[in-house]
Amino acid sequence: LIYCYRKPKTKRAKRFLEKREPKLNENTKNAMLIKGGNANLTVAEVLKDIYAVKKPFAVLYKRKNITRPFEDQTSLEFFSKKSDCSLFLFGSHNKKRPNNLIIGRMFDYHVLDMIELGIEKFVSLKEIKNSKCPEGTKPMLIFAGDAFDVNEEYRRLKSLLIDFFRGPTVPSIRLAGLEYVLHFTAVDGKIYMRSYKVLLKKSGCKIPRIELEEMGPSLDLVMRRTHLASDDLYKLSLKQPKGLKPKKKKNISHDVFGTTYGRIHMQKQDLSKLQTRKVKGLKKRPAEKSAEDGGTTPKKSKSA
């Protein structure tokens, strides 16, 4: 807004631009779901289901867009700039790469990471007939499998998936609303994504037993190509501004037992003018008071 050559003339335009400018605490990331030139029914269904999970922080484009993200990223960057989305999911299908899904994120409207995944099996929301969670529930994310730590590409994929599905960052959450779980397992070169609804069942004691009911979209994915950001670009994107660090309160310390100690720095006191207990014998008589030089009687204050 500060660097605008054309200043906004209405308050609405100003609010629109302020929402999009870089901030200390950022907005929740929006996702754009795009169909490629030859997207088939499976891919279209996947995009629709993910849109249902990510509403209202997602935009589903209805028309097919003929682009190849791995060759040319300008069209994706243009869409990102127009709709202010920093996450994207691009679906396409051809003989060489059937049921292809490219998941990626942007930094400063330029592509940061892109990972191509192939869909081997897909069970949509419609096929599983049971009651679903309300829209916009913040999901719990669980990653199982050591591949998510050992392999660099899987590590980036984990970071991408967390970024994609985590939803808005909230300071507090209603405990009864923790009902949606997304579980990712990396086994044997495949990634299984399952969504469950959480039910609490009675166990013998006070602590309930969790039971899961399969609910949402479930995908079997296999990793194909990747386009990961270089290390320095990734480090640049991770940089947080200094304003976000909590300010340390000075002169406060805690000890092992939990007691809080505070320090007060006193200025030098004139001991001759200290207020002590009233001793009648030392009380000044009126004659002596007038003889003093500009002596202002100090205010009577309670001694410590």
Added chain:
Amino acid sequence: MAAVRVEVVLAAAEEQEAEKRRSITVEKELELEYDLGNLLAVDRNPPPAAALRGAGPRREALLRALARDNTQLLTVSQLWELPAERAGGAGGPLVAQLPEPTFRLPREKPPPKPRPPTRWEQFARLKGIRRKKKTSLVWDEQAKEWRRRWGYRRAGGDPSRAWLAEVPAGADPEEDQFARLRREKRERVARNELNRLRNLARAHRAGRAVPAAPLHPTGHQDRDELRRVARVARTSTASLGRFQPRLPKEPAEPPSRSGGKKRRFEPLLGNLAAERSRQLELLRDMGSKKPVLDITRAVNKQLRQEEAEAAAANKGKKQSKRGKRGRRQQRPGRSGKKSG
């Protein structure tokens, strides 16, 4: 007999308890890692690969069991242990306070950079001028009511309906005063816009004054940066860029090898006339009575520096009463200062 029965009963009760406990405890080789700010749990245990290989409902059941165990650990042992309170009074829902997310995720956009101060802001900081809080309504004598300071129905009356424009003292009597007022307003608006654009250009230029850093990765490069980097790339060949092909419209002149930074010495027996004129100028400057140092400029510079230091030092302390007037009274020697 009775003692044996009691023991049997106790053992049965204990087994029942253990059975109940088993339904809610989860055994894991490696502990899960939690990031409660993101409602995230990471399980590092290698899943049973052989069992999961066979397709079909068995795999689903295994995956569901794994998910159930992990969810049990995440919700019951972590999320429900967070400090919770009843939002909105006694009957409201139970709400847990989530900690800050610890998993580092890349930002959407780079962090905002503070913009450099404008010319007025620099001047105000130098002089110690602070913003006066103005009231939003002003008393209008003519209309006898409180009106806005500017905008719709402002205090001074509608300027487009002003029917009288006095001819100022030394002006030409034939001149059209209304036209003059309109022209002056247009000039003021244009000057304001020009200054705003100049401040903007200065801010833009200052933002990219990082010559040593390599090319910014995300493409906000401007012409000068690209030209500089292209020059560096061209001269990084074995023959220092002398045989590099040029693009059709690129200028053909080779850049100076030193880049204009190091000292250049003229050749010893070059331009005799230039050398002669230089020596004569030097003699002239030495012989003239006028001092090379401009005293007034130096003194003004020094005074401005002192004022800036004083303003910076007093910035923390309270200055509301003293301000511009107080400091002006303190320095009677300054000339040429008119009250605003």
